[in-house]
Structure formats: C-alpha cells, structure tokens
Amino acid sequence: MANGERELPRPTPETQHFWDGTRKGELRFQCCEDCKNTYFPPRHFCPSCGSKNVNVVKASGKATLHSYIISHLPAPGFQTPYAIAIAKLEEGPTMMCNILGCEQTPEALIIDMPLSVTFERINDEITLPQFKPMGTN
Numbered sequence: 001m002a003n004g005e006r007e008l009p010r011p012t013p014e015t016q017h018f019w020d021g022t023r024k025g026e027l028r029f030q031c032c033e034d035c036k037n038t039y040f041p042p043r044h045f046c047p048s049c050g051s052k053n054v055n056v057v058k059a060s061g062k063a064t065l066h067s068y069i070i071s072h073l074p075a076p077g078f079q080t081p082y083a084i085a086i087a088k089l090e091e092g093p094t095m096m097c098n099i100l101g102c103e104q105t106p107e108a109l110i111i112d113m114p115l116s117v118t119f120e121r122i123n124d125e126i127t128l129p130q131f132k133p134m135g136t137n
Contacts, residue, residue, distance in 0.1 A: 006077025008126050015042045017056045022127040027059040027117050029093055040093035061117035063087040063131055066094055070104050081105075087115055087131045101132035108133075 011019045018041075021028035031038045032046035033053040045052045068085035071078075083099040100118060102108045114134035121127045 006075070008122060009128075011125065014044055018042050019126065021056075021058070022119055022129050023121075023125075025119050027061050027089075027129050028056050029059050029089075029091060030054045031057045038091045038093060040089075040095055057091075059117075060090050062090040062134075063095075063115040063117070065099070065109060065111055065113045065115055065131075067111070068099065068109055070106070070109070083109055085109070085131070095129065097129065097131050099132065100130050101136040 009015075009019075018028050029038050029040050030042055030046075031054065032049060032051050033055060034051040035046060035049040037046055037048040038057065038059075039047055044054070046054055064087070066086040066088040068083045070081050070083055072081045074080060075082075081104040083104050085097055085099050086094050087097050088094050099109060099115070100120070115131040116134050118130050118132045119127050120130050
C-alpha cells in the first residue's frame with residue numbers, strides 16, 4: 001500500500017465471484033438452496049444451516065441505511081468527513097460501505113433512507129460496492 005492510499009480487500013477463491021461481479025456492475029451474494037438464506041460475506045457454506053448447497057445470486061442493489069458514523073479523522077484515501085455505514089440489502093444481508101452522493105451530515109444521512117448500490121472502480125482488480133441515496137446520480 002503506497003503512502004496516502006486506502007487499504008484494499010484481497011480477493012480469495014471464496015470471494016472471487018463477488019469481486020468479478022462488482023467489476024461488471026453487479027452485486028452478488030450467495031443463497032442457500034436448502035434454507036433459502038441469502039448471506040454476505042461470501043463463504044462456502046450457509047451460516048444459517050451449514051449446508052454447502054449454495055448458489056451465487058445477483059442482488060437488486062436496493063438497500064436502506066441501517067446505521068452509520070461520520071468520521072472526521074484523516075484516513076488514507078478518504079476526504080473528511082466521510083460516512084462509514086451499514087446498508088441493509090433488500091435481500092436481507094447487511095454490508096459495510098461508504099455513502100456517496102450526498103452531504104456527510106446527520107441531516108442528510110437519515111436512518112432507513114432508501115439507497116442504491118454504486119460501484120467505485122479503484123483499479124483493474126478491485127471495484128468497491130458503495131451506496132448512494134436512491135434517486136441521486
């Protein structure tokens with residue numbers, strides 16, 4: 001990691017389908033064929049029932065703002081202030097993310113506000129799924 005750059009995730013064989021999807025502008029999760037649980041982060045078995053009968057599914061990209069904090073502390077790769085948030089996906093899983101496309105204030109970041117996924121291309125290997133308020137460009 002070069003000085004001033006944010007630390008990036010490192011794809012593994014278990015998570016490669018997720019990162020392949022984000023590069024294509026798709027948010028992908030896994031769904032258990034036995035108990036129908038949709039989950040994140042990726043793993044080779046269902047965290048609900050333990051089954052290995054899981055498939056990769058494309059998510060809608062719709063979510064709501066579940067929780068957040070606004071950081072005013074400098075961090076490599078971030079402009080302060082920035083929101084560190086939990087988005088609750090329409091399919092059920094939650095994801096840690098940043099909220100883009102709006103002011104980073106409590107007045108703008110309303111719990112349960114509708115969000116949509118947006119993709120932040122970092123390099124040829126990593127495209128990060130982030131979220132923005134529904135209806136913003």
